[in-house]
Amino acid sequence: VEGELIERDTGEVTLMGTDEVVPPRPLVSVGVSGLSQGTRRQQLTLWMCAPENPMLARAAVNRAWAMLFGRGLVEPIDDIRSIDAATHPQLLDELSRYFAQSGYDYRNLLRVLANTRLYSRSNRHPAGPVPEASYAAMSLKPLTARQMAASLAQVARTIPSADDPIVLQTTRQLGRLRGDASEAKLGIVSALTLLHGQVVDRLSRESTSRLLMALDAPHLDAHQQIRWMFLATVNRNPTNEEMQALSQWVGEVKRQAANATKAVNG
DSSP, X not given: OTTOOOOOOOOOEEOTXXXXXXXXXXXXXXXXXXXXXXXXXXXXXHHHHOTTOOHHHHHHHHHHHHHHHSSOSSSSTTOOSOXXXXXXXXXXXXXXXXXXXXXXXXXXXXXXXXXXXXXXXOSSOTTSOOOGGGTSSOOOOOOOHHHHHHHHHHHTTOOOOTTOHHHHHHHHHHOOOBSSSXXXXXXXXXXXHHHHSHHHHHHHOTTTOHHHHHHTOTTOOHHHHHHHHHHHHTSSOOOHHHHHHHHHHHHHHHHHHHHHHHHHHO
């Protein structure tokens, strides 16, 4: 039946060379009651949400922290085997207990973290560069793979849907942009995807890029084109230095194009 969840009573593991069945056992089961009742899915749910099991709360808190602050209290964020690996173990422990006591309310957890003074800090410290794990300044958070792909499509004035095949393909190819939480490390495939992928191709083709079509309007001069390009891509006006440098570059390109046309026409 479509949509029906079927619990299969299979998948038992036996010791090699024997008939002894090895029952599944959670990583942390001490003090957790009721794990022998119900289906395995129900037992897993009971174990994950048991007050005696801190693993789920710690993992969720660490992911929320990494999303907002650019790096997890434990790095890599998926490797929470011991609270001792955290840069601030007491903070992780307190937040995990609070998250569990709130009924695992993830939205509330994000609200609490976003309302801290830490979250409002600048990424520049008055004393200069500081260690990221000190959280004396906000870490820079690079875009995720999907955010990067969707942003490129947005620049092209093509609003991508949730299942846009080009955006999904680019997201998969880009992989995980986040490196050590402060810089985006691109592999060869990711770099080539950014340079030659379908999203960038859509962005740079006059026939498909609404941005380029708009910039080609006859009433826009070079300065206006540069200004609108900045607003569309980085959401700000160019500085005087940027405007001067790009204006000179555009002028040089136009002169080269004019000379090439003159040479072709004889």
